[in-house]
Amino acid sequence: MSDNVQSRMPDPVQFFPEVGTIAGAMTKATLNGSIPAATVNLMHLRAGQIVGSTYHTVRQTGMLRKAGESEERITAVASWRDAPCFTDAERVALELVDAVLTPNPFGERVSDELYARASVHYDDKALWTLTLAIAQICFFVPVALIAKPIPGRPLGKNYSE
Numbered sequence: 001m002s003d004n005v006q007s008r009m010p011d012p013v014q015f016f017p018e019v020g021t022i023a024g025a026m027t028k029a030t031l032n033g034s035i036p037a038a039t040v041n042l043m044h045l046r047a048g049q050i051v052g053s054t055y056h057t058v059r060q061t062g063m064l065r066k067a068g069e070s071e072e073r074i075t076a077v078a079s080w081r082d083a084p085c086f087t088d089a090e091r092v093a094l095e096l097v098d099a100v101l102t103p104n105p106f107g108e109r110v111s112d113e114l115y116a117r118a119s120v121h122y123d124d125k126a127l128w129t130l131t132l133a134i135a136q137i138c139f140f141v142p143v144a145l146i147a148k149p150i151p152g153r154p155l156g157k158n159y160s161e
Helices: 018-030 037-051 054-066 071-082 088-101 112-121 124-147
Strands: none
Touching (some): 018 124, 037 054, 037 071, 037 088, 037 124, 054 071, 054 124, 071 088, 088 112, 088 124, 112 124
């Protein structure tokens, strides 16, 4: 990475200290144990891919590697539909991300059929956790796309050199 890479905007916490509280609460909510942390990270990686966010794809890839996730599974998120390395529960979680973040010209984004398939693998708390995991990444997508924090930098140091 070039030494002169900078974010477009400064760290928002200096203007909105509550952003740290919101981020912490969202993380706590999504890591409540009802779904594996790896599933949350896979979902967030997929969301970063869909919206074209280098910040999020670098961040989530790094988190997955640090957690011991295989390169095969990390790489396969981009083509998850035909990748043999995901469980059925992970597939439906990734499909929910795709459905929420991708327009469906033929009907609603999350169909009753998709919801029914998800409910086979997840109870009510886990379904809410999946929903909040998507909400969490959607909260930070505008930050990444508008402010352009520096990919690969630790939080708090990704807005400046």
